[in-house]
Each structure stands twice: as structure tokens, then as C-alpha cells.
Amino acid sequence: MSIQAKFIKFHDKIKLSREDSEYKDAREKDDSILKAVKKALKEEGYPVVDNFLQGSMSTSTGIKNPGEDFDIDRAIVIAFNGSPDDPVKVKKIVLKVLEDRGFKNAKIKKPCVTADYTSKNLHIDIPIYREQNGDYELAVGKKNSSDDNREWSASDPKGLRDWINDSSLYIGSANKKLEQYKRIVRYLKRWRDNKFSTAVAKKVFSIALTVMSKQQFRSSLDDSEKANDLVALRDTVNDMLHASYFSFQGNEQYRVRVTLPKSPWRDIFDGSSLNTGTQFYNKLTVLKSKLDQVIEETDLVKQCKILNEVFGDDFEVPSSSSTAKKAAYSTAGASGTSQGA
């Protein structure tokens, strides 16, 4: 069995998609909340014209993390015409829906309305947009923000989602390469959760890892079209380190800056501390070096031991290099081929 087979097994363990059984409760909650939010906004004269998933569920980059909540990022869009000048007004309507449904800690944050559903390990983020001719504006402002801190801020959530999901620049086996990129995002997220303290991990934003690895992604497929996630991850991490995200601040400290590739083009790490940047840079450097070690190593068990240390116990270490019997058969019923003679 190859190291790639181990990566696939690891990925199967950590990936979280909307169709997963673990996500069933979240999915159902999402559906019912959406229904209630639509109803409430309509009654208040702000009919919902669109809604869509944001975040990792919309880009298939979500991961399971024991002890962590399942996230729902459900964007709500109201029409531009008739929308209130005060963006917090609609956020308050959504907040009330959540409070009425028994959510603890429901509150209005600057970019969204958020709540936790403790018994089901759910964390809900509801950003609200208004839309006109395809242009979106995000309702920004907290419950008690001053007028200066309340605004409809230009944003391009669908553009960002499409940018992440775009495979048009990959030449040959584009979908395979896109899937490999998304696996790499998941690996990096799991690495972050395993290697950083909880407090710092929260500041190494998932969207930053997603954007950085998208911009620096280096695919690796072998002559049989088999992905080599190990090499792709190492090459991508290497390029992340050598791109201009990290700037040296002296005294072995770094600042990290990653610009959103779509409107509002803001720095994802705006206001981030030197500690976050330094830890991020140093741990990414160690990751690269560990991956180099794994590539150099020829024994499968030793490779897996290093990766287990990097990613945690979901990356399994086999008892020997040749014990595992492979699953032999394809799970597809049929596949169209181009073969003739």
C-alpha cells in the first residue's frame, strides 16, 4: 500500500461534507432556521431573494474536529430596493428568530448573526447581504455599534466561492487537481488544529489557509494519474512560505498578510498579532521540513509515524509496511471510457 493510500484514508476520516451523517442535525437545523428567517424577514418587509451556503460547506473543504462545533454558514440575501439604510436592523430580525428558537449566545457580530446550539454542537453564522444587479453588500455592524460602524459594505461572497471552486486554470485532469487542492486545504486545517494552541489556531483563519493554498497550489499526479498528496502538500507549503505573505519584522518575528482575492479585497489578517504571524511562519516551516523527511523516508511505517505526529491520530500508523490488504473493487457501477481498437 502506498503513502497516498494512507493520505486517502486520512482524508476520508477528516473530511466533512453536507451529506455526511454527522452533519445531519446541522443540515436539518439549517433548513428549519432558513425557513424561519425567510418568514420573519418577509413579515418585516424585507423578502429574501436568495440564500446560499458560504464557507467550507460551499467549497468542500470542511473538516471534522472532535470537540468542535459543526458550522453552518448560511448567507441570506434581501433585495436592494426597500432594504433599510441601517444594516443592523435586518440583523436584529434574524437575531430574534434565533433567540426565539432557543439558541444560546445568539448575538450580532460585525459581519454576521451568530449563535450556538450546544446540545447539537452547532455553530451558526448568518451573514446578510443585499443585492442589486449581481453586486452584493454585506450588512456590517454590531447591535450597539455607532452609526459610523454600521454600513452596507461591498462584498463578493459568490465570487470568492467560485474562485475557490474554479479549476479552469488547471491543464489536464482539472477535477482531479481541484480535488487534490481541496484535500490539501483540509490537511492544512487539521495540521493547524493539531499544532497550534486553541487560541492561536482560531486566529490562523481557515479562509487564509484556503486562499494561500489556492494561490500557491502545486498539483502532483503521477504517470498513472494517481495523486501524490504528500508532494503536492510539500510543494504548496514551500511556495506559501516563499510567497510574500510573511514579512520579517526583525527579532525573529513575522507579520502575516493575506489579501482576499475578491471584494472587499481586505487583509484577512488585518489586526493580527506578531505572535500569530510568527507562530504561523515557524510552524509552517517545520511542516515543510517534516514533509521533506517523509518524502525522503522509504519505509511506510516510518512515514506514517511522522505524519501522525504532524496531523494527529487520524493519520493512522500501520503495524507493518505490507499488512493492509487493499479493497479490490471499484465502488462505481460503470464508467465511460474512451477505449477502442
Place this chain on the structure above:
Amino acid sequence: MADNIEIIEYLKSKGFACQELDFKGIKAISVDVEIAEKLIELIHFPSSEIAGLPVFLLAKPSEIGHLAHVLNYQEYGHDFGSICVNDRDSVSVNFNMPLLAIEESLNRHIDILEKAITDPIWNRQELLREFKSCWLNVCDFDDRPVLLTNDNGAVEEIDVFRPVKGRKFGVRSYYLAQSKDTELAAAAKIYWQDNSDRSLAGKAVVLPLTEIEPAPLNKGQLENWYLDILSKQKPDILKKLNDNYGQWKTYKYWLFFNAQVPSGKVWFCLSFKSKKGKKHSLPLTERQLENWNVKAVPIRLFNKEAILPRGGANLDLAETKVALVGAGSVGSEIAHKLSAAGVQNLTIYDPDRYNIENLYRHVLPEEFLNYGKSGGLSFSLKRQFLWSKANSSLSKLLDLRNSKLLNTYDLIVIAIGSPTHERLFKEYLLEKDIRVPVINTWLEGFGVGGHAVLDIQERRGCLLCAYVCPDTLARGLGSNLNFIEPNQNVTINMSGCGEQFISYGAMCSAQTALIASDLAIKFLEGKIETSSKVSWKGCEQDAQKHGITLTNRYYQFTNSLKIQPLFHEDCDVCN
């Protein structure tokens, strides 16, 4: 082009003694050269254009002796020796600098002559090595050549038949002398014995020579050369000739000689025709020769040892048994190439009939329409490759799941382009532990490429290595060698269901067949001992035009035609 004066001045400046000559109004250049104290004269007839190595003829060659690489002939009433410097086509000549070309050629002519004159041992060896071309120099070409089918060269008496009247082409236009029990006998009987149309011309005797001398210089030396050769043979051969043919009288005899020379076994022929229309016995003495006109005549030997290696075929593949499954565009080309390589025992399996739609990407001509593809192919192969024993069957690949049958083959080549059947067949081989090596080959549409995999059961790497799914690393349904991404509509539908076809041309099927045949032949010759894969990559334009997306392998692939290991580390069979 330089004129004679320029050439003469140039050669003089290079130290040659030369002058202009006049051969009945034709200006030539004479160059005098001294080799081993012999004065040699070389003649050059300038041409208006230098299209090959400039020629220098040896003047009065008979005065110098019998030289290797020199053939004597007459022109303008003079004797000349034509000197074979090189195969003229194998030299690229500087036609822009004719004087340099003339000087270079002159030096090469002199080098050859010097070697022949100063090294008599080499000269004799070379004369024997080029015996056949020297013999042709004394042959009469006033009649059709004799075609001789003979495998062993032993003493034998053979009837010689005249060509079929009115035939100008093909085997029927030759005199035919067919030895008994040759491998070709069966084919000859079927295709061109035609004794009813051929009349008996006379009798031939095959005579293996134990001693050989260089061929005579000219026709006038033939009789003495013949008597001299006879005198040098072992007495039992002469006795056998005398006992068997010394009393038997006829109007015409042929003697088919064979002898070992440095370049291999050489065959040549003398024909004896009675001078006065009377029957005489085979002449073995000077006195008996007085009754006969003797001529050297060209002979073409028609046996495996002569024909197959000349065409690059391998005699060692004669006994190899190969099954070819699929006689479509790729399979038919493979059948042709395997047969051309010397595979004689080829069984071709295909249930399909030859349709008019097949014409432009198949090797069979229109005459075979509605005939079984496998039958038509085996017939056609036997016509071209005369020792082929190709046979045919209408069975399909899945019908061949019979271990007793499969174990009779040294190799199975599958060219059906059906991954489902091919994988089913592979699983049967695995289940029954049948260890016959198998080549699977297929092409892809729109000219993007083709593939062949050699699965040697006792080696790491198997067909299923080429089917490991890149995503799940389990057994996949399409090959991971493919250049076209799966699950796209690659067929073209011109007139409804059942009429779809994959778009590709004869070039693609031929190219795919070449890689598969190359793999097959190298394996059969023992040059490949590991399970292997090979692909060729074509152009992407047509695929792009049809909106077909290609794999990463296509874009990264730089190993067209290179044979590479097949083993895949995630194949469940090989690990």
C-alpha cells in the same frame, strides 16, 4: 559544374597525374596511379551534375587480375572495371563543391584498388563474400529467372517448370523449381504450382559444393570454372552425380549450386542446353561439355532462411504460438506486423464480418467484404507471408475462457477495445491461475494516442495495474493510462443507436498496433522480461474541437513509444 580543364588542374594541384582523353568524341579524364609497382589507369567521364559519388572506371582490368569489388564490362569498345566504392546512396556528396567530391571519390577508388592488389588474402575473401554479385555479372538475363524452393541444399533432382504463358508478374512469371518436402510446398500447391499451365522445361540437380572458388571474371571462363570446381569436390559427390545423372539423357539441365562463402550460403545456377537438339547426360567432363551450351542464369532462392532475415523477420519465432483476439483496425495491423516479424503460428479470433465501413481503417481489401474479419485476415497473411500458418476463429474473447486452450499459447494479444471484457478475462486468468502472458492494447478517439500493456503473470505488474483507480486506488473501470478523461461522450453518432463509433483514423490504429507489436516481438525474442506498458501520444486538436477534456497524464507525458514498467504499487493483485 566544373569543366574538364578545371578538374584536371585541380587534381594535378593535388599531386595526381592526369590528362584529357577522347573516347569516340566523348571527353574523359584519365588519372594514372601506381599501386604495388603496377601502373593503373582510372577513367572519369564527367557528368553535368553531381548526384552521387563521382565514378572512376578501371581501364584494362583484365591486365590487373581478378580484383574484389571490381566488375568488368565493355563500353565504347573498351574493357572497363566498375569499382564498387560504397553503396552510392549511402554517401552524401558535396555537390556544391564538385572538385572536392571528385578528389574524395578518386581517393576512395584508389584505396579499394590498393587493398585488393596488395592484400591477396583479403582480395580472395572479398571475392568469395561478394560471389553472388560477381556471378550475376556473368549471367545471361535473356530468360526469366528460376525460382527455387529448397530448404536444405542437399543433392536432389528437381523438375523445372516454365513460367505460365502470358504471365508477366508474380511467382507465375518465374521458372519454378520446387524441392520435395519444403515448408513452402503446401503454399506453393495452393497458390502457384499450376502444373497444368506450366510445361516441364527440364531437370535440375541441386549440388552442394564443399569447395568454392571466386566467380569467373567473364562468360568465356564459365566452362573451365565449372570443370575446375567439379575437380575440387569430394569424390563421393561426383560419384553420386555420375551414378544418378551420368546415364540419364535430356535436352536441358540446370545445376543449382550452393556453397558456403563468408557472407553465408550462396546459391547460383548453370544451365546446360544441348547444342544439336540431341539428348545428352549431365556433363561432368570436358569432353561431355562439348555437347552443351553453358550459361549462368539468375536464380532466386525461395526459402525461409533466405527470405525472412532479408525482410528483418526472425526465424526463431517460427514455432511460437500466438493468439490474436480482435481483427479490427488495430488487430489487423498487429496480425500483419507479427507475421512480418516471423510469427507463423498465429490464431486470429474475431466474430465480426468485414463491413464497408471498415475499409478505410483496415488492412483488408474490398474483396473480403462480408467475409469474417479473422478468416479474411488469415488468408491475406498467408498470401504475403508464405510461411505463415495463420488460422482463424469466430470466437470472442470471453469464449476463450478455457485453460487447456489458453495454455497452448506463448502469448495472447487482445485488441478489442473493451475494458469490461478484458477485465473479465483477466479475472478468469487469475482465478484459474493461467500464466500465459497477455498484451492488451487499445487506442483512444480523436487521435490523442494509444496504449499497450504486457502482463507477464510471473512478474510484478499486470493488466489491473493499468486499471488502478487514481482516486480510490482500488480496481478501476477505465485505464489509468488513458489520455481522455472518463465519462465523456467520445463516440460520434451518424445515424442512430448501433451506429456510433469512436473517431480515429488508420494512422492511429497503425501506430497503436506498432507499439503493441513491438512489445509482443520484443517479449517473444526475450528482450523484455518484465511486465511493461507503452503509450504513444498524438495531437489534442481534434479532442479540443469536440470539447473533450484530457488527463494530466496526457499533458505531462513525454515517453511516447518508450517501454516502461507496468507495476503499480497500489494494485491489489501485485501487492
